[in-house]
Amino acid sequence: MAKNSILLLRNYMQYALNLHTKTYCTKTPPHYDIIIVGGGMVGTTLACTLGKNSKLSDHRILLLESGTPHNWIKTEKYSNRVSALNLNTYNLMNKIGAWKHIAEIRCSSVKNMQIWDAISDVMISFNHEEVSNVAAHIVENDLLIYAVGKELCCLKNVEVKNQVKIKEFVLPQQPSQNVFVHLNEGETFTCNLLLGCDGAQSQVRNAMGVNYISWKYDQMGVVATLKLSEANENVTAWQRFLPTGPIAILPLKNNLSSLVWATTPDHARALIELKEVDFVDKINDALWKPLDNSSIIQESTKAFNKLLEFFELPTSNEKQLPPKVIGVDPGSTAAFPLGFGHATNYVKQGVALVGDAAHRVHPLAGQGVNLGFGDVSTLNKILGEAVYSGRSLGQITDLQEYETLRQRHNFPTMVAIDGLHKLYNTEFPPIVLLRSLGLQFTHALNPLKKAIINQAAR
Ligand SMILES: Cc1cc2nc3c(=O)[nH]c(=O)nc-3n(C[C@H](O)[C@H](O)[C@H](O)COP(=O)(O)OP(=O)(O)OC[C@H]3O[C@@H](n4cnc5c(N)ncnc54)[C@H](O)[C@@H]3O)c2cc1C
Structure with missing residues (x-):
């Protein structure tokens, strides 16, 4: 209770500080432990995985997606967007209960x-x-999001908002501060940890100002x-x-x-x-x-x-x-246009990039979204352990551990895929x-x- 009051007061003070320079509505904004931006394959899976993590069960999660809600209806017709999913992804889908829906369909x-x-x-x-x-x-791809969504909608600690337009993110300057997410419509949310799963053109990555090495394949x-x-x-x-x-x-x-x-x-x-x-x-x-x-x-x-x-x-x-x-x-x-992208940093205080927001590869090896699902598994483990050890979410040391582990795997894979592209081009x-x-x-x-x-x- 006392912790909550301090949190609200801190939020309000930081919010009032933000109002010095910008004009947003004056109510204390709703607070979440984690806000995930982007409900594609990776963001939806991340929301479901974190939501099901028993160590995070008393944490509130909000998933913000700019598109309309997924309304997958089974037809004879297959979608033209499919992914080759590797064994790790299969295991993750099984763990969160989504594989049974995929296999059933x-x-x-x-x-x-x-x-x-x-x-x-x-x-x-x-x-x-x-x-x-x-x-x-x-x-x-749509079936995967539908299957994960079927599990996600049963989770009481996860909320989903569709058709949101994000105006700006105000990222923490100090460890004690929250992230502010301002929507175009004037609504504001705060959180301890912002997770950018908003794809290759990531708005979260832009707000972080991290170095992004990218090129278009011809x-x-x-x-x-x-x-x-x-x-x-x-x-x-x-x-x-x-x-x-x-x-x-x-x-x-x-x-x-x-x-x-x-x-x-x-x-x-x-x-x-x-x-x-x-x-x-x-x-x-x-x-x-x-x-x-x-x-x-x-x-x-x-x-x-x-x-x-x-x-x-x-x-x-x-x-x-x-x-x-x-x-x-x-x-x-x-x-679809094809390109390469590598964020030299995946994390900053209170914020981390996941999936295509952090890395984009040529589809020749069918690895793109598998790398993103690998990020999901690692981040889920690290955040669970952090909370279990009594640390608050979004601490830079935990996020840096995520970055190190994932870059150690993702970067050599990306270089190998790009090398194959060049070798065969x-x-x-x-x-x-x-x-x-x-x-x-x-x-x-x-x-x-x-x-x-x-x-x-x-
Ligand atoms: C032709 C092709 C074939 C491929 N085949 C494979 C394959 O076989 N295997 C494989 O592993 N990978 C494959 N990939 C790669 C794979 O499709 C991508 O890695 C994957 O789609 C990335 O998922 P994501 O959720 O990170 O990003 P995205 O799919 O880009 O999703 C981002 C989501 O964020 C939302 N969003 C964006 N901005 C905002 C915002 N500001 N606010 C709120 N929401 C926002 C978007 O609406 C979207 O829903 C292929 C790619 C291509 C182009």
């Missing part, structure tokens, strides 16, 4: 992956028997729902690296897959304007059509395969053929040869493949 399992170089035709494959039971699950991601010719068991994710960017098809169900095709902006714009039959031809060409390749590359990769055969190691001769595409679900084609024969030999070598060595999959699953 629909998702697919990726048991095999085949990735190959369009120029040299060298490939690497991951088979579920060699590496793990399931490499990834493919889930529609590529857009074309997405669509594809109809396949054969209704065979569809459990393989295919990715072919073309000189203009990678094309990937991810299984949805036996005769449906989801397309993610990264290509030049002009090509992307041309593709989405095409008639269905022409678009289908372009997709099949991108998956199947052989490209010219220099004889040196051909001879060298052949010779390396022979060497691998001699040692009875797997070679890239065992390449499987991808499925044939016969149609595109009407209205499912769209294109060239037709320069010596580079093509080197990357092809590297791929053959990796494919031949199961422990190396296991290490790659384990890293991608974290």
Whole structure:
């Protein structure tokens, strides 16, 4: 009781101080322990995870989202925005009770992956028997938010406000101060800890004034729902690296897959304007059509395969053929800009960035939102422990621990993804040869493949 009165008084004094320079309404603003800005996949999951954390059960959480409430209705039609979720994400979804809703509705399992170089035709494959039971699950983004939302709406300590427009954040200058969140409509909230899950254009990150290293890839991601010719068991994710960017098809169900095709902006714009039959031809060409390749590359990769055969190691001769595409679900084609972004700091006193607000990667490795869910798990653990140890939320030492742990994982992953993008974005024969030999070598060595999959699953 006494703690609450002190808190209210402190709030009021800080609020009155803010009024010196700005004019907002004069009531003491409602106070929350945590305010999360952004109710995308990461923000919604963070709200649910923190809300379910028994160590934080007497803490009030507010989730602010600028969009309308999610109203997912099951239709036969699949969404064109899907994510490949790794094992860690699957475990998190299970822990917060959302996976059962996803599994009840629909998702697919990726048991095999085949990735190959369009120029040299060298490939690497991951088979579920060699590496793990399931490499990834493919889930529609909207369905994931719906499933998490189903758990979130039962939590008494979490409130959600949609269609909010945030005017400004006033961040603490000293450890004892609160964060102020002023909405356009004149409403104000205060909190001990502000969590920015507001995506790549984060307003929270701007308010923090942290350094943000970013660039645009000269590529857009074309997405669509594809109809396949054969209704065979569809459990393989295919990715072919073309000189203009990678094309990937991810299984949805036996005769449906989801397309993610990264290509030049002009090509992307041309593709989405095409008639269905022409678009289908372009997709099949991108998956199947052989490209010219220099004889040196051909001879060298052949010779390396022979060497691998001699040692009875797997070679890239065992390449499987991808499925044939016969149609595109009407209205499912769209294109999204692709970019890289890294906030050099994820935290400041009383505030932290989570998900795409902190880091943005090329989708070629299907890691973007998985990194965000990794942030959620780590932050949840650290905040729970802080409160359990009697510390207040938002202390910089706890937040710095979150930053260190996550940057230690996220940054090398981001550099590796960007490196892969650069490595495959060239037709320069010596580079093509080197990357092809590297791929053959990796494919031949199961422990190396296991290490790659384990890293991608974290
Ligand atoms: C083509 C493509 C394919 C991809 N495939 C994969 C994949 O297979 N696997 C994978 O792991 N990742 C993938 N990604 C990446 C993944 O989509 C992103 O990492 C993920 O969407 C980020 O989620 P987020 O919640 O952090 O941010 P966002 O999805 O950007 O959500 C931010 C939310 O905040 C809200 N918001 C923004 N500003 C404010 C504000 N000021 N106030 C209140 N609310 C606000 C927005 O309305 C939105 O709901 C892919 C990306 C692309 C483009």
